[in-house]
Amino acid sequence: MKVSSEPIENCQVALNVEAEDAELDKYMKLAYNHLVGRVAVPGFRKGKTPRSILEQHIGKEAFLQEAMEHMIPDLYTEALKDQKIEAIDQPSIEVLQDEPVKFKAIVPIKPTVKLGSYKDIRIESSKKEITDDDVEKTIEQFRAQKATLVSVDRPVQFGDVITMDIEAKQDGKVVINRKDAVYEVVKDSYVPLPEFSEKMVGLAKGAEIDFVLSYPEDYKIKQVAGKEFQLKVIVGEVKEKNLPELNDEFAKESGQETVAALKGQIKKSMQETVDARGRQEFEQKSLDSAVEMSDVQYPPIMKKREIERIVRNDVKNFPDGVKGFERYLKSIDKTPDDYQREIEEIANRRLLRAIVLGKIAEEEGVKVEEPEIDAEIERMVSGSENQEDLKNFFNLPQSRDSISETLLTQKALKVLTDITSGNAAAESK
Amino acid sequence: MHIYEVVRRPVVTEKGTIMQEQGKYAFEVAPDSTKEMIKQAVEKAFKVNVTKVNIIAMKGRTKRMGKREIVTPSWKKAVVTLEAGQKIQLFEGV
Helix, strand or coil: CCCEEEEEEEEEEEEEEEEEHHHHHHHHHHHHHHHHHCCCCCCCCCCCCCCHHHHHCCCCCHHHHHHHHHHHHHHHHHHHHCCCCCCCCEEEEEEECCCCEEEEEEEEEECEECCHHHCCCCCCCCCCCHHHHHHHHHHHHHHHCCCCEEEEECCCCCCCCEEEEEEEEEECCEEEEEEEEEECCCCCCCCCCCCCHHHHHHCCCCEEEEEECCCCCCCCCCCCCCCCCCCEEEEEEEEEEEEECCCCCHHHHHHCHHHHHHHHHHHHHHHHHHHHHHHHHHHHHHHHHHHHCCCCECHHHHHHHHHCCCHHHHHHHCCHHHHHHHHHHCCCCHHHHHHHHHHHHHHHHHHHHHHHHHHHHHHHHHCHHHHHHHHHHHHHHCCCCCCHHHHHHCCCHHHHHHHHHHHHHHHHHHHHHHHHHCEEEEHHC | CCCCEECCCCCCCCCHHHHHHHEEEEEEEEECHHHHHHHHHHHHHHCCCHHHHHHHECCCCCECCEEEEECCCCEEEEEEEEECCCCCHHCCCC
């Protein structure tokens, strides 16, 4: 075997391998042993055909093809060892000639990273405080959810809920005809038609009204834009929304003793959400600036794999798989090409982040120890049923690996954010 | 009968391949050919010397096509023995 290799762009190595006759012969024999049992030649029982007759029968090319199928992977692994190349994925192999067999393999190798001076990154963390105003707003929403409807004997106002019989005609054809339809009268509503709710205001129970409305020419839904409808409405009941009073009673319904306690609890949980989001943003920002100052190169196959992963994940959201997904793309007016470009961008960003973070973890000596994984598994199973089964599942080597990876990412992010927030420098002083 | 019509095709089988080691080659030949004719035909076609010719009459086999029974044609097989060391390329493969 003659091997030569040369690095080419994007973290790939071109490997030129030429097989020697003895090697070819060995694999030809192997190919014969494989084929002889499968091919029935007239006049011979399966497995009894001599090599020369078999070659004549199926053709030299097919024979060589079979031989190369085994030979190339073997020679490839041997060549990798010979050249001390660490491949991270399947190579793309191109056969250059048949006799002697010569092939070229493009081997993807580990990405190279030149980290910038990530230790100098400083990022302002912006902490957002939840104000009492925010809490008030949330409580208002709570009250609106808990509102009860009370029939009133007065003309319709905005904010009321009415029942009505409605009949809509378009060019004399009835398109809607419903009895006792429930309708919430909201200002500037587009449902069912623009200005419909305005027409309702001021009507009393039992009132009958005929009017004509049309959609504006530039309406979003093309089928009805500019169309005219004749409507006939008979108002049934008029109901007022009755918001529950904000008192301890209300608080108890939400699981708290007093209004103050409820407010406190809402504030706390809102603050937690905001903090978590802030922390995440901060992590992303830190990582992004680390990525920005780094020089990363990776083989294209990594991107391809990442894209595959994203597509698989996206498709999984649709019960009928790829078909449903394509329909969805159509419904949001995107061609598969647009989508492809979009996820390519995402894949690129994700890869850069992962590679840079991995490198930082390496530089900073971040490691995950076995007991930490145990602790994490303990934490994950706690509070769930059949803990034993879950534990067994998490203790499988693959899931342990993936847990370890997650932990490593978390720890590395922690180290990075400590640096970018200036905490690490303060500690070392 | 012309000499070119005597030898019809080589018979390539497991048994035939084994016999090649002893310098024996099998052919399907015309049903009304004689040993002498076969000898001349093989010598002319393959430029070899034939020392012996054996003839076997191959009976047609009965086959069933649904309800009907058919008999495949009978034919004549000849095994020719060459002088030691001689070979017929036609059988030797690629």
